[in-house]
Amino acid sequence: MAPVTSDRMEVRSSDDVVRVRQQVRARALEVGLSLVDQTKIVTAASELARNMLDYGGGGVATIEVVSDGIRRGLRLVFDDQGPGIADIQLALKDGFTSGGGLGLGLGGAKRLCNEFSIDSKPGEGTRVTCARWK
Amino acid sequence: MDRIPILKLGSALLVTIQVDMHDRLATALQEDLTEKIVSARAKGVLIDISALEIVDSFIGRMLDHIAAISRMLDAETVVVGMRPAVAITLVELGLSLSGVKTALNVERGMDLIRRRLIETEAADGAGDE
Ligand SMILES: Nc1ncnc2c1ncn2[C@@H]1O[C@H](COP(=O)(O)OP(=O)(O)O)[C@@H](O)[C@H]1O
Numbered sequence A: 001m002a003p004v005t006s007d008r009m010e011v012r013s014s015d016d017v018v019r020v021r022q023q024v025r026a027r028a029l030e031v032g033l034s035l036v037d038q039t040k041i042v043t044a045a046s047e048l049a050r051n052m053l054d055y056g057g058g059g060v061a062t063i064e065v066v067s068d069g070i071r072r073g074l075r076l077v078f079d080d081q082g083p084g085i086a087d088i089q090l091a092l093k094d095g096f097t098s099g100g101g102l103g104l105g106l107g108g109a110k111r112l113c114n115e116f117s118i119d120s121k122p123g124e125g126t127r128v129t130c131a132r133w134k
Numbered sequence B: 001m002d003r004i005p006i007l008k009l010g011s012a013l014l015v016t017i018q019v020d021m022h023d024r025l026a027t028a029l030q031e032d033l034t035e036k037i038v039s040a041r042a043k044g045v046l047i048d049i050s051a052l053e054i055v056d057s058f059i060g061r062m063l064d065h066i067a068a069i070s071r072m073l074d075a076e077t078v079v080v081g082m083r084p085a086v087a088i089t090l091v092e093l094g095l096s097l098s099g100v101k102t103a104l105n106v107e108r109g110m111d112l113i114r115r116r117l118i119e120t121e122a123a124d125g126a127g128d129e
C-alpha cells in the first residue's frame, strides 16, 4: 500500500517530539479523523517518539497518510538504531519500565491504535509501527 | 529560558499551561511551584490544562509529581479543564492520575480548595486551647 503522503522527521530532542506531535495532528486532521481519534494517535505518537529518544538514542519518525482504496488512515513508523528490546512481551506490559517512566507508553500506544507492531533485534534497533483508520 | 507563570489566587496558586510542554519547561515548572508553595504559604495548586490538546504519560507523571510534592508541603493540587477527548485517551492509555484531584474549571477547582481550607481551619480552631 503506497502512502499518499509521507513525512520523515528526525527525533533527537524533546523539541523534536513536540514537532512530531504537531505534524501527526496536522495529518490526522487532513485524513478526517474524529477529534477523539486525532487525540489518540497524537498521544501514541508522543509516547513512541519519546521512547526512541529515551531508549533508542533518537531515531526517525515517518508519518504516512495511507489509503486502502476505501478508507484513509494514518500510519506512523518509529525507527531507531538503539539497543533494541530483548523481551517485547515484557516491554509491552503496563507498568514495566527500565527507565524512570510509568511503563505505559508501549502498551498504551498499542491500545490507542488500530494496528500495532514491534520489530526489534537486540543490538540493531527497534521499529514500532502503528496505524489508525478513519 | 521561558517559564510558565504562576499566579497567586487567594490562598492558592494558579498555573495555566498554554504551550505544548517540553522537558525543560516541565522540570522548571516543578521547581518553581515547589518554591512558590512555600514562599506564598499556598494551600492549593490549580493547574489549568484546558489548552492542552494531549496529555501523554510524561505530562501525566509530571502532574502526579506536582501533586505529591504539594501534598508534602500541605497543599492540595487540582487539575482543571481537561478536555473530554483527552480524558477518553488517558483512560485508554492506562493513566489514572489517581493522586490528582480534578475539577471542570478554575472556579470549581477553587471551591474544592476553599472547602479544604475551611475544614482544616475548623479543625485547627477546635484544637486551640
Ligand atoms: N525504542 C526502544 N528501544 C529500546 N527499548 C525500548 C524502546 N521503547 C521502549 N523500550 C523499552 O520498553 C520499556 C517500556 O516502554 P514504555 O511502555 O514506553 O514505558 P516507559 O517509557 O515509561 O519506560 C522501556 O522502559 C524500555 O525498556
Ligand SMILES: [Mg+2]
Pocket: A047, A050, A051, A101, A104, A105, A106
Ligand atoms: Mg515510554
